Amino acid sequence: MTKQVLHTITERAEEIRALGSSNEALGRLDDQAAKVLRESGAIRMLQPATHGGLEVHPREFAETVMKIASLDGSTGWVAGIVGVHPWEMAFADPKVQQEIWGEDQDTWIASPYAPMGVARPVDGGYVFNGRWQFSSGTDHCDWIFLGGFLGDDEGKPVQPPVSMHLILPRSDYEIVEDSWDVVGLRGTGSKDIIVKDAFVPTYRTIPYSKVVDGSAAREAGLTNPGYLLPFSCAFPLGITSAVIGIAEGALAHHLAYQKGRVQVTGTKIKDDPYVLYAISEAAADIEASRCALLENVSRMYDAVAAGREITFDERARGRRVQVQAAWRAVRAVDEIVARSGGNAMRMDNPLQRFWRDAHMGLAHAIHVPGSVFHASALTQLDIEPPQGPMRSMI
Known part of the structure; x- marks a missing residue:
């Protein structure tokens, strides 16, 4: 259904x-x-x-x-x-x-994908070591995806770097308690992870390059268009969706709080044209972010469903849409929070938590606009797109 x-x-x-x-x-x-x-x-x-x-x-x-x-x-x-x-x-x-x-289809898998470990090749697999931050929801997960670099016999990353995703059971890594003390999204429990000399068999690894270029999905024989989306569209989708949803929640709490509020001047909010203007502008911006993100993923889904490969230019523009959607929505939250009065910042008012959560979500690496906007502008100018780290999020 x-x-x-x-x-x-x-x-x-x-x-x-x-x-x-x-x-x-x-x-x-x-x-x-x-x-x-x-x-x-x-x-x-x-x-x-x-x-x-x-x-x-x-x-x-x-x-x-x-x-x-x-x-x-x-x-x-x-x-x-x-x-x-x-x-x-x-x-x-x-x-x-x-x-x-196999035994529980509701088993959860954590991450992060950042290559903060090194996998040293041994017979049948790798010996893996590293420390990672930001493993969201990790307390409720029994397995984990971790990013790592392929190492040499001495455990040092080979050059040029080769990135991998390695899959480990809960028994092979440590969750660092008290490593998540932050201003927003506190309830995500995005704690640090430590791996010490864990053996990871080869079948529990995926080359990052094959995830990015789509060959991993094709080699797995997957035909559902959802699995053929570019990694740079699918991976950020849940993160940016959460930020936009948080902005929608902030707006809902703002409206509920403002409905009967009277300012210290004695003016009712319903009679203040400036606040009313800010409410409408913020609502429109949040809705625009929502529509842009959903249209972006739907357009890419339709393209791969039609058997067409997504070009670098399309990926860059898609990432630009995602990043800008998040920033637009959080800026809108700032505008309404600034007009909510001092009582909105009291800890018993949920609005302040949504405001903090929105900014914490915007700080995620996928929402950093620099390299994404740089690459997108170059492709629009029909100039050779950048190589190396400047295209790593695309």
């Missing part, structure tokens, strides 16, 4: 919303918040059907993440991040898929 997860989330909206303060106090998702996500099927939306997944259109995944994030930013963030990992796991060796989902 289409939209089934979104329907379930809507039915349990009050429960998700009420758990927001508990998530923040715990520094991770409350067990009940994680339970709601599991029971809704939100994390299985992009999971292959062969292992109980729903294989929904990525637009539907984005819409659902937005809804969850509008209720609580941390819950939406975890849904967006952890929810995209089954998308890549669909490319992996069937043996590791069976290890993860």
Whole structure:
């Protein structure tokens, strides 16, 4: 049934919303918040059907993440991040898929993908070491994707660098408690991860280059267009959707708070044309961000469904859409928060939490505009796009 997860989330909206303060106090998702996500099927939306997944259109995944994030930013963030990992796991060796989902199709997979470790080749696989930050939702996950560089016999990265994604069970890595003390998205529990001399068999690895160029999906025999999307479209989708959903939640709380508010001057908000103008402008900008992100993924989905390869220029423009959508939405939040009065910043007012969560989400690496806008502008000018790190997020 289409939209089934979104329907379930809507039915349990009050429960998700009420758990927001508990998530923040715990520094991770409350067990009940994680339970709601599991029971809704939100994390299985992009999971292959062969292992109980729903294989929904990525637009539907984005819409659902937005809804969850509008209720609580941390819950939406975890849904967006952890929810995209089954998308890549669909490319992996069937043996590791069976290890993860064979007994429990609701097993969650954490990350991060940043190549902060080194994998030294040994017989049958690699010996892996490293430390990573920002493993969102990790307390509720039993496996993890970690980025690493291929090492030489001495455990030093080979040159030029070769990036890999390695898959490890919970027994092979340490979650560093008290490593997530931040201003926003506190409930995501995005803690540090340490790996010491873990053996990772070859079948639990995926070359990053094959994920980026799409060959991993083709070699896995996948035909659902959702799996043929560029990594640079699919991976940021859950993250940017969460930021836009947080902005929608901020707007909803702002409206509820302002409806009966009287300013110190005695003016009712409904009689203040400047605040009313700011509300409408912010609402329009947040809606524009939502529409742009959904149109972007739908357009790319339609292209790959038609059998067409997405060009670098299209990927660059798509990333520009994603980045700008996030920044536009958070700027809109700033405009309404600035007109909410001092009481909106009290800790018992959810608006301040959405404001903090929005800015924390904007700080994610995929929302840094510099290299994305640089590459997009060059391609629009019909100039050779940059090489190396300047195109790493595209």
